[in-house]
Amino acid sequence: MKYNSYLSSKNEYSLSKYHNLANKLRDEGHQVINLTIGDPVERTYPEAYLALEESLKNRRISQYPSFKGKVSLRQSIADWAKRNHDIVLDSNTQICSTNGSKEAVFHLALLFDWSEGQEIWAPSLSYPVYASSAGLFDIPYRELPVSRETNFLPDLDTIAEEDWHKCQMFWINSPHNPTSAIASKAYLAKLLALAEKHDFLVCADECYNDIFYGELPTSILDFPESQHWLCIRSLSKRSHMTGFRSGALLSPNTELMKKILLMRPALGVGTPDFIQDAAIAAWEDDQHPKVFSEEYKVKQKIIREALNAKGFDIFGGDASFYLWFSHPKFNTSEELMQIFIEQHLVLTPGTAFGQDGEGFIRMVYCSTLDQCEEIAHRINSLNI
Numbered sequence: 159m160k161y162n163s164y165l166s167s168k169n170e171y172s173l174s175k176y177h178n179l180a181n182k183l184r185d186e187g188h189q190v191i192n193l194t195i196g197d198p199v200e201r202t203y204p205e206a207y208l209a210l211e212e213s214l215k216n217r218r219i220s221q222y223p224s225f226k227g228k229v230s231l232r233q234s235i236a237d238w239a240k241r242n243h244d245i246v247l248d249s250n251t252q253i254c255s256t257n258g259s260k261e262a263v264f265h266l267a268l269l270f271d272w273s274e275g276q277e278i279w280a281p282s283l284s285y286p287v288y289a290s291s292a293g294l295f296d297i298p299y300r301e302l303p304v305s306r307e308t309n310f311l312p313d314l315d316t317i318a319e320e321d322w323h324k325c326q327m328f329w330i331n332s333p334h335n336p337t338s339a340i341a342s343k344a345y346l347a348k349l350l351a352l353a354e355k356h357d358f359l360v361c362a363d364e365c366y367n368d369i370f371y372g373e374l375p376t377s378i379l380d381f382p383e384s385q386h387w388l389c390i391r392s393l394s395k396r397s398h399m400t401g402f403r404s405g406a407l408l409s410p411n412t413e414l415m416k417k418i419l420l421m422r423p424a425l426g427v428g429t430p431d432f433i434q435d436a437a438i439a440a441w442e443d444d445q446h447p448k449v450f451s452e453e454y455k456v457k458q459k460i461i462r463e464a465l466n467a468k469g470f471d472i473f474g475g476d477a478s479f480y481l482w483f484s485h486p487k488f489n490t491s492e493e494l495m496q497i498f499i500e501q502h503l504v505l506t507p508g509t510a511f512g513q514d515g516e517g518f519i520r521m522v523y524c525s526t527l528d529q530c531e532e533i534a535h536r537i538n539s540l541n542i
């Protein structure tokens with residue numbers, strides 16, 4: 159059999175590697191704290207479980223769910239968008255349910271014709287699924303360099319005018335995994351103006367937008383007049399519902415959404431009805447992400463103080479639950495990994511997100527408060 163050439167071990171999903179390393183060290187008997195995966199350990203929004211229980215109570219038969227999401231779910235998402243971003247979206251034609259955002263991110267490239275050499279563009283440090291989707295579908299993928307100097311966002315001014323016509327999908331992830339960088343309103347406006355001029359789609363992966371510590375980060379939803387974006391949302395981080403697998407696609411562009419609705423039935427990604435009922439409860443409440451954010455703020459402070467005391471140079475930290483940092487004494491991410499592993503803290507090297515992450519490391523702090531205190535304690539013991 160001739161397999162997809164992208165399926166070689168050099169393309170192993172980079173984030174699993176470090177998660178597996180943590181498990182291996184634990185199996186060897188070490189008291190490991192796994193800080194590699196953004197999977198909240200604190201309580202799920204309780205009303206979501208109550209809605210799930212209620213939904214399951216009288217069921218005796220099970221049938222296929224609507225792939226698009228039931229009317230009441232799509233309406234709850236439309237209402238959420240209106241309350242939080244003052245955008246009016248038609249729940250019937252401009253919103254679609256997804257099984258979390260990862261599958262939606264992965265499948266999106268199937269929307270387009272790639273036969274004329276068009277490309278997927280993404281920041282050189284990115285959630286790995288943008289690249290693995292391009293790789294598995296054999297679509298040219300362009301990494302746009304980012305660095306501390308560019309606020310870890312692609313510098314739109316450095317892209318040659320004659321190159322823009324090649325772009326078909328432009329991934330922007332704000333707040334950004336792994337760095338927590340936030341794209342300003344002016345940045346997104348500029349990107350949308352380019353999208354309009356060169357006719358590409360801005361794919362806004364916004365699963366961290368509701369976990370923030372200052373002002374609500376600008377969302378692509380704040381640009382209702384543009385037809386050139388698709389917003390990808392998820393309950394995973396916002397409502398601590400990673401295990402439920404529920405998210406949404408939103409866009410004012412009804413032609414685009416029509417294509418999405420034509421594509422998705424074949425994918426087998428209808429969200430089970432009872433999960434949709436839990437999701438409705440979560441979208442209907444705006445308070446719990448604020449409460450969760452307050453809790454993360456306290457946790458970040460504990461860890462940040464410990465890192466500062468050891469001379470780490472921390473970037474950002476105004477949103478998401480990731481800390482991204484370097485240290486003047488260490489040039490490579492691997493060296494940073496090693497000093498943390500000595501304390502049985504497993505983090506993710508910056509290079510797992512792309513070569514421009516060299517010299518940085520990412521720490522997740524969606525742990526319990528006790529664990530964060532233990533992490534700070536172990537940071538104090540780092541051999542620096």
Ligand SMILES: Cc1ncc(COP(=O)(O)O)c(C=O)c1O
Pocket residue numbers: 196257258259260261263285331335363365391392393394395400404405
């Ligand atoms: C940037 C980004 N996008 C999408 C996802 C997928 O999350 P989910 O499928 O749980 O919504 C993640 C998960 O960590 C992520 O970091």
